[in-house]
Amino acid sequence: MALLTLAVAAWSFAHAKSEEQVNRARFAADGSVTRPIEWRQWVHVGSRYKPIGLNILDQKLTKTPEILNAYVEPSAMAVYQETGQWPEGSQIVKEFTAVQVGPGCDSKTFVCSTRFGDGIYESRYIGLGYMVKDSARFPEQPGHWGYFSFGHQPEPYLPTAQPTTTCISCHVTLASDTDYVISKAHLGLNRSTR
Ligand code: HEC
Structure with missing residues (x-):
């Protein structure tokens, strides 16, 4: 029994400690969030090639296919890897890039022949979306x-942003079983591949 109590205490301590150590997003008094810095140094958990279509950030048709790169803030990632749960404060970014088009590139497949070899190449950064788990700020929203x-x-990109509710419905439809993070779409978040 003493051993069990000790084990529970040790677990709670380790758990609380890691939750406390999760780096937090920076919010202003008006509820807007400051764009994170150095998210490209966060943990890259996967990329998706998306053909020309509507972009979720502005609902407008993209000019080229885009590559969607997801990055998780490392201290949140450490807890997720340990527990399989997204801790309070978790931050995840999805950055969009436009693919290369023009001379040397096929206008249908977007494969370009360059001196580096044939490939679909990212040409520039073209957008940034962001998710933050915060139960005090988003008490009513699924998964906070x-x-x-x-x-x-x-x-x-814009230096700050106000929360938007246009994003919620897809994440609810697609990932209510994984805390609204579409982890099954990212190789690096699929815990069974560890
Ligand atoms: C049309 C459905 C849809 C809408 C609307 C949508 N998302 Fe997503 N989102 C997805 C899908 C599918 C993925 C997983 C695959 C990928 O990366 O595209 C995803 C992944 C993400 C990720 C990476 C973490 C995760 O949950 O997989 C972030 C961050 C994200 N979306 C932010 C946003 C933001 C911010 C908005 C609103 C501006 C938004 N999403 C609106 C479908 C959607």
Whole structure:
């Protein structure tokens, strides 16, 4: 029994400690969030090639296919890997890039022949979406996730963003069993592949 109590205490301590250590997003008094910095140094959990279609940030038709790169803030990722749960404060980014088009590139497949070899190449950054788990700020939202867009545009992105509710429905439809993070679409979040 003493051993069990000790084990539970040790678990709670480790758990609380890691939750406490999760880095937090920066919010202003008006409820807007500041764009994170250095998200490209976060944990890259996967990419998706999306053919020409509507972009979720502005609901407008894209000019080229886009590549969607997802990054998780490392301290949140550490807890997720340990527990399979997204801790309070988790931050996840989805950055969009436009693919290369023009001379040397096939206009249907977007495969370009370059001196580096044939391939579909990213040409520039073109948008940034962001999710933050915060139960105090988003008590009513599924999973307490807040969603933000820093624009579907070339850099520089918007420096701050107000929460938007246009994102919620897809995440609810597609991922109510995985805390509204569409983890099954990202190789790096599929815990069974560890
Ligand atoms: C049309 C449905 C749809 C809408 C609307 C939508 N998303 Fe997603 N979102 C997805 C899908 C599917 C994925 C997983 C595959 C991928 O990365 O595209 C995803 C993944 C993400 C991820 C990576 C973490 C995860 O849950 O997989 C972030 C961050 C994200 N979306 C933010 C947003 C933001 C911010 C908005 C609103 C501006 C938004 N999403 C609106 C479908 C949607």
